[in-house]
Amino acid sequence: MYQAIIEKYYPEDGALRRLLLSHSRQVADLCLDVCRRHPELDIDQVFIEEAAMLHDIGIRWCHAPGIYCTGDEPYLRHGIIGGRVLRDEGLPRHARVCERHSGAGITRRQIEERQLPLPLADWLPETLDEQLVCYTDKFFSKSHPERVLTVEQAAHSLEPFGNDGVERFLHWHELFK
Numbered sequence: 747m748y749q750a751i752i753e754k755y756y757p758e759d760g761a762l763r764r765l766l767l768s769h770s771r772q773v774a775d776l777c778l779d780v781c782r783r784h785p786e787l788d789i790d791q792v793f794i795e796e797a798a799m800l801h802d803i804g805i806r807w808c809h810a811p812g813i814y815c816t817g818d819e820p821y822l823r824h825g826i827i828g829g830r831v832l833r834d835e836g837l838p839r840h841a842r843v844c845e846r847h848s849g850a851g852i853t854r855r856q857i858e859e860r861q862l863p864l865p866l867a868d869w870l871p872e873t874l875d876e877q878l879v880c881y882t883d884k885f886f887s888k889s890h891p892e893r894v895l896t897v898e899q900a901a902h903s904l905e906p907f908g909n910d911g912v913e914r915f916l917h918w919h920e921l922f923k
Contacts, residue, residue, distance in 0.1 A: 748799040751835055755803060762814035766802055769888045774798035776882040780922045787921075789874055797843040798879050802888075804828025804844065813888045820863045822848065839875070846871045847880040850904055850911035850918075870914075881918040897923075 756763040777798045781789045804827030807817035819827060829845035832838075851870035856862065871877040884900040887893060895903070897919055904911045 748796045751800060751803065751832075751837075755806060755831065760814070762806060765813060765888055765891065766805065768891055769886055770799045770802060772886045772891075772894075773801065773879065773882050776885060777878050780878060780882065784922065787874060789878065793839065794875055794878060797840050797875060798882070800828070800832060800837075800840050801825075801844050801847050801879050801883065802828065803831055805888075823863055824848075825869070826864060842873070843871075843876050843879050845869055846876045847883050849907050850880060850884070850914040852907075853910070856908065877918055878922060881915065881922055884915060 752763070752767065756766060774795045777794045778791060781787070781791045781794060802824060804824040805813070805815050805821075807827050808815045808819045808821045808824045809817055810821045815821065815824075825845045825848045829841040832841035832844055846869050848869070851868075852862065852864065853870065854866055854868045857864050857866055871880040884903065885895045887895070897916075901912050901915055901919075904915055
């Protein structure tokens with residue numbers, strides 16, 4: 747299912763599509779590994795793979811030339827844009843994962859205080875599916891796809907956005923390790 751959506755929005759076999767597929771596959775594979783190691787969490791592996799493969803579908807409309815994104819929107823909006831795309835495709839659960847994976851989630855307060863270019867709401871991962879994709883995404887960077895961050899490096903990357911996100915990430919680490 748996710749292949750058809752990626753094909754629809756990324757039909758050219760260019761650098762952006764290859765990066766999207768590679769990064770998303772890294773995230774999906776780690777999600778599936780967590781599912782195998784934690785059957786007690788009872789996470790739907792088909793859904794989690796689809797959601798992980800689609801979590802960055804909105805990057806093509808954003809401006810981040812270092813990762814081949816030549817759109818006009820601020821990169822921070824890629825989750826919101828992707829959520830709209832996935833809702834239009836009839837995938838509201840997938841859309842929520844997409845909207846809530848940036849950082850360790852973004853609060854309404856952070857949006858107000860930092861004047862972030864996002865709709866004024868809490869965009870925090872709530873379900874286990876949302877939390878798992880958000881957590882695993884932090885280990886992989888699209889600007890350095892060859893690297894896998896350690897837990898410490900991933901937590902450190904969240905520090906500029908506040909201690910709440912670091913604490914959420916470390917809580918997820920205890921749940922998913």
